[in-house]
Amino acid sequence: MQYDIIVAIAALVLSSKAGAARICGSSNATSTYQWRLSDARYDSAAPSDNGGPATLAVSIVPTNGSYGTFFECFAAWPDAWKGWQDGGDNIIWSNCIWAGNGFNIDNTVSFAVDWANKTMYVSHTFACSDAEGADGLATGILPLNMNCATTAEGSETCALVPSDSKGFTTKGGPTPQEPGSVCPGTADSYQSWQVEQWKRQYEWPPGSSLSDPPKADTGPAFVLRNMRTREAESFSCTNSGKIEDEKFTGTCVAADQASLSTAEFVFDRKLDMLTITQHWQCGEVSLDAVGVGYVQATCDRQSDLLTCTTGPIWIGTKTL
Known part of the structure; x- marks a missing residue:
């Protein structure tokens, strides 16, 4: 009986590792990963709090059934920025924290939000199964469908439309450049x-x-x-x-x-x-x-x- 349990556990671990393999591939390869946005909430600063922070909390779930986990994402920036540093050209990225349950094969998960356009960007990094020592990067984009209301203090509070718990896809890029190739290919190379x-x-x-x-x-x-x-x-x-x-x-x-x-x-x-x-x-x-x-x-x-x-x-x- 004990032997059977050990064998079953070993098989489960091997199955999980096999399912976790993520191929970064060549410059022409594209891998996709499925996620779901489960919740989102935004709170602006009150008008009386000049320069105060707006906060955004989001929950996202990798929808591979074997993972059984989720990530909590949180960001805060001055209300007037709307997700962009000083309201300029640099969007603000924030870390998503793994819930600690289930199975996680991502090294990092991050998000950014263009609040004025209600658009959310997601990225995650992971070990490349086809290139030992290299990390892959996958990215995705999705609209935020929010219900917003004004509080008695004049601040804005928004919540994800209940029926809008939606799936989205991230797409992976090629394996990082070979060692020694330290110059970006072009000025448009994503860094x-x-x-x-x-x-x-x-x-x-x-x-x-x-x-x-x-x-x-x-x-x-x-x-x-x-x-x-x-x-x-x-x-x-x-x-x-x-x-x-x-x-x-x-x-x-x-x-x-x-x-x-x-x-x-x-x-x-x-x-x-x-x-x-x-x-x-x-x-x-x-x-x-x-x-x-x-x-x-x-x-x-x-x-x-x-x-x-x-x-x-x-x-x-x-x-x-």
Whole structure:
């Protein structure tokens, strides 16, 4: 009986791993993955809260029946931005947190929303089963059908239309560039990054007001990897230690000193907003890419000291 149980468990594990294989493929290959949007809620800032944040919470479900899990996505940005940094050209990406149940084969899941046009973008990264050590990227887009109402305070609150729990598809791209190919093919080549080993420490005594700035704030340090070239463009990022207008600025040192690119960042601690800029000098051609991400970190308290960390975070550039 015990042997039968062990065999059954082993078969289930092998079946799960087989079902988890994701082929990134060649430049002409396209893999698709099915998801479902199960819930969404948006709350704007009250008119009296000038410059206050709007918040958006979304639940998405991978619809492969063997997974049995879901992801909770949350973002916050100044109401006037409508999902774009300063209302400009850089959309804000946010991490989606795995619920912890069922089966998950994604390294990261992220989303971004163009609120003015009620459009949501989803990305997820995963290990390529056909290219050991490489990570694949799949992306999708879907409209948000929301019922909105105005509260007594004048703010807007919106919820997903109940009948609009909808399926959507993400499409995967080719395996990342071969090591050594560190220059983007063209200025239009899509760039994205994975932020890893995020760490920030600061003092915030119990009972402090939310408006009180943190004390002895170290700012963030992290590892940055370009998703197109991975190990060929890996950076160690640290900040200057100086705060100006609630922002830390920092530089990223390439692991390969012969790298043809440089990277830098700005972290707005008031908004928890990270802006990444990578610059390439490829012969006579100069290229830049900018990505913006809302960082949700988990903080561990030891007396007055908070140590904040997070798992891998994917940050993209423009919409897909």
